[in-house]
Amino acid sequence: QKEVEQDPGPLSVPEGAIVSLNCTYSNSAFQYFMWYRQYSRKGPELLMYTYSSGNKEDGRFTAQVDKSSKYISLFIRDSQPSDSATYLCAMSGQGGSEKLVFGKGTKLTVNP
Amino acid sequence: DTGVSQDPRHKITKRGQNVTFRCDPISEHNRLYWYRQTLGQGPEFLTYFQNEAQLEKSRLLSDRFSAERPKGSFSTLEIQRTEQGDSAMYLCASRPQGFGNTIYFGEGSWLTVV
Numbered sequence: 001q002k003e004v005e006q007d008p009g010p011l012s013v014p015e016g017a018i019v020s021l022n023c024t025y026s027n028s029a030f031q032y033f034m035w036y037r038q039y040s041r042k043g044p045e046l047l048m049y050t051y052s053s054g055n056k057e058d059g060r061f062t063a064q065v066d067k068s069s070k071y072i073s074l075f076i077r078d079s080q081p082s083d084s085a086t087y088l089c090a091m092s093g094q095g096g097s098e099k100l101v102f103g104k105g106t107k108l109t110v111n112p
Numbered sequence: 113d114t115g116v117s118q119d120p121r122h123k124i125t126k127r128g129q130n131v132t133f134r135c136d137p138i139s140e141h142n143r144l145y146w147y148r149q150t151l152g153q154g155p156e157f158l159t160y161f162q163n164e165a166q167l168e169k170s171r172l173l174s175d176r177f178s179a180e181r182p183k184g185s186f187s188t189l190e191i192q193r194t195e196q197g198d199s200a201m202y203l204c205a206s207r208p209q210g211f212g213n214t215i216y217f218g219e220g221s222w223l224t225v226v
Binding site: 004006008032034036041042043044045046049088090097098099100101102103104105 | 143145152153154155156157160167168170201203214215216219220222
């Protein structure tokens with residue numbers, strides 16, 4: 001079992017839809033949880049950062065962490081064609097390591 | 113542009129040749145990271161520097177790979193005797209001290225080994 005599991009999709013939605021992306025993980029030592037957005041042939045761009053469990057909202061984006069279920073989610077409201085990208089979950093904090101462990105990424109297309 | 117800068121952005125090399133990538137982190141970021149990403153996969157950690165000290169290395173970093181950060185500013189990643197399996201995007205990232213574990217990536221350096 002991989003440390004971080006993420007459905008690669010692809011996921012296709014109409015403009016204005018609510019998008020739900022998620023990851024599961026196996027290592028209970030993870031404390032920091034992040035979502036990155038990556039456009040084709042570009043570096044990942046940090047979207048959301050959460051420490052431990054709870055919710056965090058930033059504009060149209062909401063990140064949720066449920067450590068009891070080892071499950072994290074990213075919700076995108078009022079999705080736009082410019083949101084079309086690959087979304088990567090990442091987590092860290094095991095034993096003081098600086099290493100981020102990433103999911104495979106979910107490819108999202110928002111159709112106008 | 114004050115982001116993480118990587119050079120070259122694209123490199124095509126023949127199998128067996130050596131290649132070197134350079135990374136200039138965000139100014140005053142004392143922590144610097146190298147990751148590798150292949151198509152359809154998330155980035156995989158290679159190594160981490162705090163200032164000039166290399167503090168963490170992945171098992172992915174075989175003896176053909178070497179990274180340096182001689183003065184605690186820019187970093188280089190060298191791959192010796194390249195193999196086709198080394199074809200990937202090499203990502204550099206940085207963060208300042210005491211800012212959680214969020215890191216900021218550059219645009220990456222694409223390597224194609226033919």
